[in-house]
Amino acid sequence: MKLDLTQTLVSQMSIDKVPMVGVKYKDWPAASGPNYLVYDGHRDAPPGFAIRVGKRSSVYLVEKQVAGKNMKIPVGLAKGKKGDAVLIDLETARVLADGLIATAKKHRANPKSIADRIEASELTLGQVWDEYIKDLTGRSKPIKPNSLSSLKNARDKFQDWEDRKVRLVTGREVLDRFDLHAVTNGHKTAAEAMGRWATAAVNNAIENETHNAHSEGRTPSLTYNPFTILQTKKKYRDHDQLEKDYAKKGVRNPLSFATTVGPFIKAAWEYRESNPLAADYLLLDFLWGLRGDECRTMKWYDKLSHEETFTQRWVDMDQKVARVNDAKNRQDHEFPIGPFAYELLKLRREMQKPDDIWVFPARMPNSLTGHYSDPSVAMKTVRDAAGIKVVRGHDLRRTFGAACEKLGLIDRQVKRMLGHSTGGGDTLGRYTTPEWGDVVSRMEKIEEMIMRTAPQVFNALRPRGVKSMSDESDTLIKPGPIKKSRRAV
Incomplete structure (x- = not known):
């Protein structure tokens, strides 16, 4: 009306x-x-x-x-x-x-x-975090759970700033908050992660505002990121400073080929008698140079549908190939299974139930993940048995990288063996036929370098046609039969 x-x-x-x-x-x-x-x-x-x-x-x-x-x-x-x-x-x-x-x-x-958008500079920090998380989880390749957890930990350190307008946050406040965690609390790594996540979140808000302003024919109202002062004032440690801090804290300890690789391999092999699942995981994780979660989440290729092979991580025993789909760097990493790893995988599969999908299935049938998930006890047991003071899961990957360097591989080749991004638009999961032959050869050399440090294990897993090693101080351990405990698969 x-x-x-x-x-x-x-x-x-x-x-x-x-x-x-x-x-x-x-x-x-x-x-x-x-x-x-x-x-x-x-x-x-x-x-x-x-x-x-x-x-x-x-x-x-x-x-x-x-x-x-x-x-x-x-x-x-x-x-x-x-x-x-x-x-x-x-x-x-x-x-x-x-x-x-x-x-x-x-x-x-x-x-x-x-x-709703014209006053983007009036966004609160809480709104900026929400917007960033929404964008990260809405991508074609969403943010990984571990990264999301790190982001949320960073956000928690600004809990009292949730209602603060971004434009009203001063550089001095940012520096003081960083120093609180890095200096007063002594958590430098956490402080750096906090600063980088906050910087990225506000940059994301600025980028969104720029697009909105352009489509509406106006000037962007949010253009300054107060967290960039951390970079300007050089609050983040450079590579040399990081290495010094790691050495001081006793972290990042790759094994030594002269003193500790052999004892570790031998102790892991002996551990198979009581816990073959955990021992096989440690040995294969080492021989492949993988991140822990990448190795633990492997499945048997022949148990997957064709569609699943494009989204799952798998071991193909027929083709002697393993693949990590969606690695930490969001790329796929395909690599050959060397002869020693192949022999160990045969032992692994012989011990499993015919319907097992996971290469490393969980010990408990009611496991939420379905796969082996916590190697901390196994790592400590093997480490102590080998007489090694400090070694962590990722140190095995670092040792694999050290083997690549000892073999004289160039930086680009080392990165490809580790599944790192190599730049130039390369796709890690794809090789030409000649390239694949080179990668197979490198993997075999890396395996042999690692295994020769423990002659008894070398002899137990050596493929047919490979000459055994002589080691008078060692008693040869046969790969089977394996004594099963209640903790074993």
Whole structure:
């Protein structure tokens, strides 16, 4: 309906009664729906200006055709209560409606949608985190769980800043917060992760705002990232500083081919008598140079459907190939199974149930993951038996990398053996036939270098046709039969 609105009419309208021209208020008919719309026919009202009367509130709005789109533009609160909105009178609403129409025509968009983004500089840090997480999880390759956990840990360190406007965060505050964790609390690595995640989150907000501003024909309102001061003031450690700190803390300890590789291999092999699952995992993780979770999540290729082979991590015994789909760097890593690893995998499969999908199945049938997940006890047991003071899971991967370097592989070749990004747009999972032959040869040499440090294990797993090693101090250990314990698979 259409009426010449007055302030009195606006105050009288309710969900119970519909106004009628020339009819007294007491005689207005009852409303029949959840709300109704009355257009303003007054000469001072812009075209399309109206009031929508609802159960709890009445609001001014204007309907306008802009750029071929029918827009309903909210103007303000006329009566009742709606959130924190402030009541405005009819005359003010008409003036505001004129301005909103002009804004819609200028930007060819609803002013409300523009208003939600125009003040991007007023985003709180909490909103920035939410937006960043939404973007990361919505990508074609979503953020990995471990990275998401790291991001959330960083966010927790700014918990008291959740409601802070980003533009009001000062560089001094950022530096003080960094020093609190890096210096006062002594958690340098956590502080650096905190700073880098926060920087990335705000950069993401700035990028989104730039795109929004461009599409709306305006100047971006968020252009400065207060967390970049950490880079400017050189708060992050460089490579040399990191190495010194790692040495000081006793972390990053690759095994030595002269003193500790052999004892580790021998101790892991002997551990098979009581826990073949864990021992095989440690040995294969070492021989392949994988990250722990990449090795633990391997499945048998012949147990997968064709479609699953493109999304799962697998071991193909027929082709002597293993593949890590979606590695840490979001690429795929395909590598050959060397002869010693192949012999060990044959032993592994002979011990498993025919329907086992996982190469390293969980010990407990009610496991949430289905695969072996915690090698910490096994690592400590083998480490202690080998007489090694410190070695962690990732140190095996570092030792594999050291073997590559000892063989004289160039940096690019080492990266490909480890499944690192090599630059230049290379895809790690694809090799030409000549390249694959080279990779097979490298893997065999790496395996032999590792295994020759433990002659008894070398002899136990040596492929047919390979000459055994002589080691008078060692007693040859046969690979089977294996004594099974309650903890074994």
